[in-house]
Amino acid sequence: MGGDPQVGSARPGGRTARTRAAVLDAVRDELADAGYAGLTLERxxxxxxxxxxxxYRRWRTVEGLVTDLLGEIGKSEVPIPDTGSLRSDLRALALEIARLYQQPRMRAVIEGVVAAAVRSPEASAAWASVIAERNRLAARIVARAVERGELPAETDGVAVVSAVGAPIYYRMLVARGPVDDALAETAAAAAYAGALGGAFAHT
Amino acid sequence: MGGDPQVGSARPGGRTARTRAAVLDAVRDELADAGYAGLTLERxxxxxxxxxxxxYRRWRTVEGLVTDLLGEIGKSEVPIPDTGSLRSDLRALALEIARLYQQPRMRAVIEGVVAAAVRSPEASAAWASVIAERNRLAARIVARAVERGELPAETDGVAVVSAVGAPIYYRMLVARGPVDDALAETAAAAAYAGALGGAFAHT
Known part of the structure; x- marks a missing residue:
C-alpha cells in the first residue's frame, strides 16, 4: 500500500491499467495531431x-490500438439525459453529442476511427458495437417517453436516437462543416417531430 | 472524322477525355477491390x-485521383425527383440514395472517399463541394413544395435534403449496417415530419 500511486501499486492490475491508460491517451493525441494516416506503434x-x-505483444497493430480506444470511448462518454420530457431529452442528447465533437481533439479521434473502420474489419466491428451499445442506452429516452404516454409503444427507440446523431455525423464526415449548437437543435427538433409523426414505428 | 472512335478521334480533347474516363474507372475499381488503403498510382x-x-503529370497523387473522381460523381449521379408532392419527392430521393449505396462498388467508393477526406484537405474540400452542390440541387424539392404552399417559405431546403441523406450515411459510416429500403422510408418520413413541424426553419 506504500509507494507513489503514480508509478506503482500493490493492487493487481494497477500497473497494467495505467499502462493501458497511457497508451490510449497517446493514441488519442497522435490521432488529434497526425490523424489515422500518421498513427504507428513506434510513435x-x-x-x-x-x-x-x-x-506489439498486447495490441499487435494500429487497428488493435484503435479498437481498444473504441472500447474506452464506448464506456465513458455521453451520459443519457433524463429531464422529464421527450422534447428536452432529445435536445439535451443532441447538444451533448455536438459539444463532444466541437472539441477538435474528439473530432480528430472520431475521423480517425471512421477511417480505421473503412480499412479494418476489426475496427469496423468494434466501432459498430460501440455505437450500437450507445444507441441502446440512449433509447431509454424513448422508452421513458412511451411510459409517460408521449409516444406510441411501437416506436423504435434506436431509430429515434440514431436520427438525433445522424445529422451531426453527416456534418462532420460528409458535408465536412462545423458542428454547431444550431445543428444539434435542428436534429433534435426533427427527430422529435418524426417520432410524434410515427416515422420511427417498428415495421 | 475517320478512324475507330474507340481508339482515336479528330475531336479536340477526345483522347484526353477517354484517358480520364479509363483512369477514373480504374480508380473506382481499385477502391471497390482494395479500398483507399490499397490505392496507388502504380495500380x-x-x-x-x-x-x-x-x-503523375495530370493527377500527381492518390488524393488528386480521388478528388477528380469526386468531380465526376458530383456531376453524374442522383437525379432530383419531381413527383408533384413533397412527401413522394422526399421518398424518391431517399430511395435513390439508398439504392446507389446498395451497390457494393458504390459503397466501397464512398467509404474510400470519406477516408481520403479524413487524410487530405484537398479531397475533403472536393467532397464537401460535391455534397454542397448536390444538396443545393436537391433543395429544389423544397422550393417547389414552398411554391405549392406545402411548406412555409422560411424552410431551409438544404437542411431538409441533408436530413434525408444523413441517416443513410450514418448507417454506412457509423452504425456500419446495411442500407435497406426501410431505412430510406424512415429517413424520408422523418424529414417530411420535421419539415412540416418547422424543424428546418432558417434561424
Whole structure:
C-alpha cells in the first residue's frame, strides 16, 4: 500500500491499467495531431513511454490500438439525459453529442476511427458495437417517453436516437462543416417531430 | 472524322477525355477491390493501361485521383425527383440514395472517399463541394413544395435534403449496417415530419 500511486501499486492490475491508460491517451493525441494516416506503434511507444515490445505483444497493430480506444470511448462518454420530457431529452442528447465533437481533439479521434473502420474489419466491428451499445442506452429516452404516454409503444427507440446523431455525423464526415449548437437543435427538433409523426414505428 | 472512335478521334480533347474516363474507372475499381488503403498510382496505371508518367503529370497523387473522381460523381449521379408532392419527392430521393449505396462498388467508393477526406484537405474540400452542390440541387424539392404552399417559405431546403441523406450515411459510416429500403422510408418520413413541424426553419 506504500509507494507513489503514480508509478506503482500493490493492487493487481494497477500497473497494467495505467499502462493501458497511457497508451490510449497517446493514441488519442497522435490521432488529434497526425490523424489515422500518421498513427504507428513506434510513435505511440515514444509518446506514451511504453516499450514498443509491450505494444506489439498486447495490441499487435494500429487497428488493435484503435479498437481498444473504441472500447474506452464506448464506456465513458455521453451520459443519457433524463429531464422529464421527450422534447428536452432529445435536445439535451443532441447538444451533448455536438459539444463532444466541437472539441477538435474528439473530432480528430472520431475521423480517425471512421477511417480505421473503412480499412479494418476489426475496427469496423468494434466501432459498430460501440455505437450500437450507445444507441441502446440512449433509447431509454424513448422508452421513458412511451411510459409517460408521449409516444406510441411501437416506436423504435434506436431509430429515434440514431436520427438525433445522424445529422451531426453527416456534418462532420460528409458535408465536412462545423458542428454547431444550431445543428444539434435542428436534429433534435426533427427527430422529435418524426417520432410524434410515427416515422420511427417498428415495421 | 475517320478512324475507330474507340481508339482515336479528330475531336479536340477526345483522347484526353477517354484517358480520364479509363483512369477514373480504374480508380473506382481499385477502391471497390482494395479500398483507399490499397490505392496507388502504380495500380491505377496497370489497371487503366494509362502510362504512369501521365498519371503523375495530370493527377500527381492518390488524393488528386480521388478528388477528380469526386468531380465526376458530383456531376453524374442522383437525379432530383419531381413527383408533384413533397412527401413522394422526399421518398424518391431517399430511395435513390439508398439504392446507389446498395451497390457494393458504390459503397466501397464512398467509404474510400470519406477516408481520403479524413487524410487530405484537398479531397475533403472536393467532397464537401460535391455534397454542397448536390444538396443545393436537391433543395429544389423544397422550393417547389414552398411554391405549392406545402411548406412555409422560411424552410431551409438544404437542411431538409441533408436530413434525408444523413441517416443513410450514418448507417454506412457509423452504425456500419446495411442500407435497406426501410431505412430510406424512415429517413424520408422523418424529414417530411420535421419539415412540416418547422424543424428546418432558417434561424
Amino acid at each position: 505511440v511507444a515514444e509518446r506514451s513511454g511504453v516499450h514498443l515490445a509491450t505494444l | 491505377v496505371a496497370e489497371r487503366s493501361g494509362v502510362h504512369l508518367a501521365t498519371l
